[in-house]
Amino acid sequence: MIVGGVQKTTLQIQVFEQIRAMIIDGRLRAGSPLPATRELSAQMGISRNTAILAYERLSAEGYIYTRPHVGTFVAAEIPEETFFTSIGETEPGEHGHDPAHGADFTTRLMACSRVHSLRNPHRKRLTVDFWVGRPDPGSFPVKAWSKHIWKRLQRSGTGLTEYGDPAGFIELRQAISDHLGPARGIIADPEQIIIVGGCQDGFNLISRLLIEPGDTVVVENPCYQGAAFVLEGFGGVLHPVAVDKEGIDVASLPEAPGALVYVTPSHQYPMGVTMTLPRRLALLSWANRNDAYIIEDDYDSDFRFTGSPLTALKGLDRGNRVLYMGTFSKCMGPGLRLGFLVLPPHLADPARRMKALMNNGHSWLEQAAMADFMLEGGYRRHLRRVRQIYLERRDALLASLEQHFGPCNVSGEDAGMHLVWSIAEGLPDASEIERRALENGIGVYAFFSGAALHFGPARADQRHLVLGYAALTPREIKAGISRLASVLRAATPAGSRPLRPEQIGGRS
Ligand SMILES: Cc1ncc(COP(=O)(O)O)c(C=O)c1O
Numbered sequence: 224m225i226v227g228g229v230q231k232t233t234l235q236i237q238v239f240e241q242i243r244a245m246i247i248d249g250r251l252r253a254g255s256p257l258p259a260t261r262e263l264s265a266q267m268g269i270s271r272n273t274a275i276l277a278y279e280r281l282s283a284e285g286y287i288y289t290r291p292h293v294g295t296f297v298a299a300e301i302p303e304e305t306f307f308t309s310i311g312e313t314e315p316g317e318h319g320h321d322p323a324h325g326a327d328f329t330t331r332l333m334a335c336s337r338v339h340s341l342r343n344p345h346r347k348r349l350t351v352d353f354w355v356g357r358p359d360p361g362s363f364p365v366k367a368w369s370k371h372i373w374k375r376l377q378r379s380g381t382g383l384t385e386y387g388d389p390a391g392f393i394e395l396r397q398a399i400s401d402h403l404g405p406a407r408g409i410i411a412d413p414e415q416i417i418i419v420g421g422c423q424d425g426f427n428l429i430s431r432l433l434i435e436p437g438d439t440v441v442v443e444n445p446c447y448q449g450a451a452f453v454l455e456g457f458g459g460v461l462h463p464v465a466v467d468k469e470g471i472d473v474a475s476l477p478e479a480p481g482a483l484v485y486v487t488p489s490h491q492y493p494m495g496v497t498m499t500l501p502r503r504l505a506l507l508s509w510a511n512r513n514d515a516y517i518i519e520d521d522y523d524s525d526f527r528f529t530g531s532p533l534t535a536l537k538g539l540d541r542g543n544r545v546l547y548m549g550t551f552s553k554c555m556g557p558g559l560r561l562g563f564l565v566l567p568p569h570l571a572d573p574a575r576r577m578k579a580l581m582n583n584g585h586s587w588l589e590q591a592a593m594a595d596f597m598l599e600g601g602y603r604r605h606l607r608r609v610r611q612i613y614l615e616r617r618d619a620l621l622a623s624l625e626q627h628f629g630p631c632n633v634s635g636e637d638a639g640m641h642l643v644w645s646i647a648e649g650l651p652d653a654s655e656i657e658r659r660a661l662e663n664g665i666g667v668y669a670f671f672s673g674a675a676l677h678f679g680p681a682r683a684d685q686r687h688l689v690l691g692y693a694a695l696t697p698r699e700i701k702a703g704i705s706r707l708a709s710v711l712r713a714a715t716p717a718g719s720r721p722l723r724p725e726q727i728g729g730r731s
Contacts, residue, residue, distance in 0.1 A: 234269055234273050235273045235276045235277050235280070236277075238263075238267065238269065238273060238274065238277035239277040239280045239281055242257070242277065242281055242286070242287075243281060243284075243286055246286050246287075246297055246298075251297045252297060253297055253298065253299045254296055254297060254299060255296065255297050256294050256295065256296055257278075257287060257294070257295040257296065257297065259294070259295070260274040260275050260278060261274075263278075278295060282295075285298055285654055285655075285658060286298055288658070288662070298658070299661065348664065349661070349664050349665065349666045350664040350665065350702070350703070350706070351664070351665050351666070351695060351699050351700070351702055351703030351706065352665075352666035352694075352695075353665075353666055353667050353668070353689075353690040353691050353692065353695070353703065354666050354668070354691055354694075355493075355640070355641045355668065355673050355674060355689050355690075355691035356523075356552075356553065356557075356640060356641065356674070356691055357557075357640075357691055357693060357694035358552075358553055358554070358555070358556055358557075358609070358640070358693055358694060359609065359612060359613070359616075359693055359694050360556075360694060362605075362608070362609050362612060363555065363556050364555075364596070364601065364605050367596060367601045367605075368592060368596065371591075371592035371593075371595040371596050372588060372589075372592045374595070375588060375591040375592055375595065376588065379587075379588070382587040382588070382591060383587055383588065386583055386584075387583075387584050387587050387590075388575075388584065389575055389576075389578040389579035389582075389583050389584040390414075390416070390417045390418065390571070390574070390575040390578060390584070391416065391417060391418025391563070391584060391585065391590060392418065392587060392590035392591055392594060393413060394591065394594040394595075394598070395418060395590045395591070395593055395594035395597070396413035396414075396416040396418065396563070397413045397594075398593075398594045398597035398598050399411075399413075399416055399549070399563050399597070400412065400413045400416060401597075401598075402597060402602070402603075403535075403549075403565065406525075406532075407521065407524065407532070407534065407535040407537070407538060408534030408535060408538030408539075409534075409535055409537045409538045409547060409565060410538070411537075411547075411565045412568070414568070414571055415565055415566050415567070415568055415571050416563055416564065416565055416566075417563065417564045417566060417571065417574050417575060417578060418561065418562075418563050418584065418585055418590060419548075419561075419562045419563060419564055419578075419585075420560040420561070420562065420582075420585055421550050421551075421552050421557065421560050421561065421562040422449070422450075422520055422522055422548050422550045422552070422562050423449055423453070424560075424562065424581075424582075425548045425550075425562055425563075425564050426449065426450050426453040426454065426518075427453055427581070428564070428574060428577055428578060428581065429483075429518060429546055429564070429574075430453055430454055430456070430457035430459070431457065431577055431581070432570065432573055432574060432577055433483055433516060434454065434457040434458055434459045434483065435458065436457075436458025437458060437460060438458065438459050438460065438481065438482070438483065439459070439460055439462050439477065439479040439481075439482040439483070440454045440455070440459030440460065440461055440462065440482065440483045440484075440485065441461075441462045441463075441464055441471075441476060441477070441479075441482055441483070441484040441485070442454070442461050442462070442463055442464070442484075442485050442676075443463070443464065443466045443470075443471050443485070443486055443487065443491060443492075444463035444464060444465050444466060444677065444678045444679065445466070445493055445494065445670055445675045445676060445677040445678070445684060446463070446485065446487075446492065446675065446676050447487065447492040447493070447520065447674060447675065447676070448674045448675060448676045449674060450485050450518070450520065451485075451676050454483070454485060459483065461678075462477060462479075462482075463678035463679075464476055466491055466494055466496065467496075468496055469496070469498065469499040469501075469502045470486070470488060470491060470496055470497065470498025470499060470502045470503075471484075471486055471491075471498065471502065471506065473502050473505040473506050473509055474505075476506075476509050478512075478513060479513060479515070480513050480514055480515070481513070481514055481515065482513055482515040483515065483516050483517075483518065484506070484510065484515060484516070484517045484518065485517075485518045485520065486498070486506070486517060486518070486519060486520070486536070487519075487520045487521075487522065488503060488519060488521075488533075488535070488536055489521050489523070489524035489527075489532065489533070489535070489638065489639075490522075490523050490524065490635060490638045490639040491635070492520075492522070492674075492675065493635075493641070493643055493670060493673060493674075493675035493687075493689050494634050494635055494643055495634050495635010495636065495637075495638070495639060495641070495642055495643055496634060496635065497533065497637065497638065498533075498536075499533075500533060503533070503536055503539055504539065506536065507536065507539060507540060507541075507542065507544060507545075510542065510544040510545075511542040511544060515544065516544055516545075516546055517536060517540075517544055517545045517546065518546050518548060519535060519536045519537055519545050519546065519547045519548060520548045521535060521547060521548060521549050522548075522549075522550050522552070522553055523553040523554075523638070523639040523640055524549075524638070525553065525554045525606050525609075525610070526553070526554075526609075526610050526613050526638055526639055526640060526693075527610075527637065527638040528610075528613075528614045528617060528636075528637055528638060529637040529638075530637065532638075535547060537565055540567075543567035543568065543569065544567070545567070546564060546565075546566055546567070546570070547564065547565040547566075548562065548563075548564055548565075549562060549563050549564075549565075550562035550563075551593065553639075553640060554602075554605070554606055554609065555593075555605075559589055559593070560585070561585065561589060561590070561593060612693075613640060613692070613693050615697060616692045616693060616695060616696070616697060616700060617636060617642070617692055618697075619692070619697035619700045619701060620642065620690060620692045620700050620704070621633065621636060621642075623700055623701050623703075623704035623705065624644060624704060626704075627704055627705060627707070627708035628647065628708065629647075631644060631645075631647070632644070632645040632647070633645070640691055640692065640693035641673075641689055641690060641691040641692065641693075642689075642690055642692070643687050643688070643689055643690075644687065644688045644689075644690055645686055645687055646686050646687065646688060650711060651711075652669075652685035652686070653668075653669035653670065653684070653685045653686065653687060653688050654669045654671075654672075654685060656669075656688060656707075656711065657669045657672060657688070659710050659711070660707055660710055663706060663710045664706070665703050665706050665707050665710065667688050667689075667690055667707060668688060668689050668690075669684070669685065669687070669688060669689075670684045670687055670689065671684070673688075673689035675689065
C-alpha cells in the first residue's frame with residue numbers, strides 16, 4: 224500500500240512536471256486546450272485519478288484553469304515563482320533568489336511573458352484594465368502635434384535626407400536642457416544630452432558603455448524588469464538592495480568599487496516611494512566613495528500630486544556620478560519612442576559614438592516636432608493639463624478602493640500613474656486575485672505581471688497589486704473596482720474558510 228502510494232505520487236508528479244515543462248518552454252501555448260483527464264489517462268497509460276491529481280496541482284499552481292462544462296486550458300500567465308524556482312531550481316542565496324544564478328538568461332527572459340512593453344495579452348477581452356504605465360489616449364495633444372509635424376515637414380531641408388547627429392537633434396537637446404533646470408533642478412549643457420528611444424534604449428546604451436561581464440550592478444528590490452533584464456543581459460551581476468519608505472536602503476549597499484546602481488528616486492518602481500533627501504545625499508556619497516555610477520530613471524516624475532518634487536539626484540551630483548534618464552513615454556506616449564540621457568560630460572562623447580554604432584540616432588521629424596512643442600510652451604501646458612486629469616483619476620481609484628475594501632494600505636499615490644495596493648489579510652494572494660479578475664474582464668496585476676521584479680522568497684511579493692489608473696476614466700475606475708470587489712467576494716483562498724463579504728467591505 225505504501226509502495227503503491229509512493230509510485231502513484233511519483234507518476235502524478237511526473238505528469239505534472241511534463242505538462243508544466245511544455246507550458247514553460249512554450250510547446251503548450253497560453254489558452255490552448257488540454258485533453259480531458261479520461262483522454263490523457265488513455266494517452267499516457269496512467270489511471271484517471273493520476274491525471275486528475277496532476278491537473279489539480281497544475282491548476283492550484285496557476286499553470287492551467289478549468290472552465291466548467293467547457294474544458295481545461297493553459298493559463299495566460301506562467302506563475303511568477305516559475306521564474307526563479309522551477310526552471311533553475313535556484314536556492315535563495317544571501318539576497319534571496321538571485322536571477323543572475325538561476326536558469327540561463329534566455330529561458331528566464333522567455334518565462335517573463337510581460338516585459339513591460341509587450342502588449343498585455345488579455346487586453347482584448349478586458350472591460351477595465353489597470354495595466355501600468357499607460358498614459359491617457361485621449362490626452363495626446365493631437366492638434367498641436369500635427370501642426371508641428373506638418374510645419375517641420377514643409378521646411379525639412381535635409382532633415383530627412385541626411386544622417387543627423389547620433390546624439391540627437393540639437394534643438395531638442397536645447398529644449399530639454401531648458402526644461403530640466405526649472406522642472407528637475409538639473410543644469411545640463413545640451414552636449415551632455417543624448418536622445419534615446421525611450422529609457423529602454425538608454426538602458427542598452429549605458430550597459431554597452433559601462434558593464435563588463437561580472438560587474439556588480441545594484442538594483443532596488445523590488446525593481447523594474449525592463450532595466451534589470453538589460454543590465455543582467457550585458458553580464459551585470461545583480462545585487463538587489465531592499466527599498467523601504469525612504470527609497471533604497473543605502474546603508475545596505477555593498478562597498479563595491481566601480482559598481483553600477485540603478486534607482487528610480489522620484490517614484491520608485493513599483494512601490495512608488497520617493498527617495499528622501501538624506502538618502503539621496505547618502506547614495507551620492509556612496510557613489511563617490513566607490514567610484515560608482517548611478518542610473519537615475521526618472522520615468523514619471525512629471526506627475527507629482529502632493530508636495531513639490533525633490534531635486535533630481537542629477538541636480539545634486541557634484542562628482543559626475545549620475546546618468547540621468549528621462550522619457551516622453553509617460554507624459555506624451557510610449558509610441559513616440561523618445562527619451563533622453565543627461566550624462567556626466569566625460570561620458571557624453573563615448574555615448575554619442577556608441578549611439579552611432581547602435582542605430583545612428585532617431586527619427587528627425589519626431590525630434591524636431593518635440594523640440595518645437597517644448598520651445599513654444601505647448602509641452603508645459605500639456606503637462607499641467609494632464610497632471611490634473613491624472614490627479615482626478617488617482618482620487619477616483621483611492622475612493623473606489625476605500626468604498627469597496629475599507630481603509631486600504633496603498634503606496635506610491637503621491638505621484639506618477641500607478642499605485643501599489645497591499646492586499647488585506649483574508650484576501651487571496653496577488654496572482655490568484657489577478658487570475659480571477661482577468662477571468663472576469665478586469666486587469667489588475669501582481670508584481671511580476673506588472674513589470675516588477677522581486678528578489679526573495681517566492682511568495683513574499685504576493686501581497687501587493689500594481690494598479691495603473693492614468694488611461695482609465697473615473698467612471699471606468701469605479702466600475703472596475705466594483706467588479707473586482709464582487710469577484711473577490713466570491714473568492715476563497717485555498718485551504719481557508721470562505722470569505723465573508725463584509726471582510727472585503729461588501730454586504731452580507
Ligand atoms: C520604471 C520605468 N522606467 C522606464 C519606463 C519607460 O520606458 P520607455 O521610456 O522605454 O518607454 C517605464 C515604463 O513603464 C518604467 O516603468
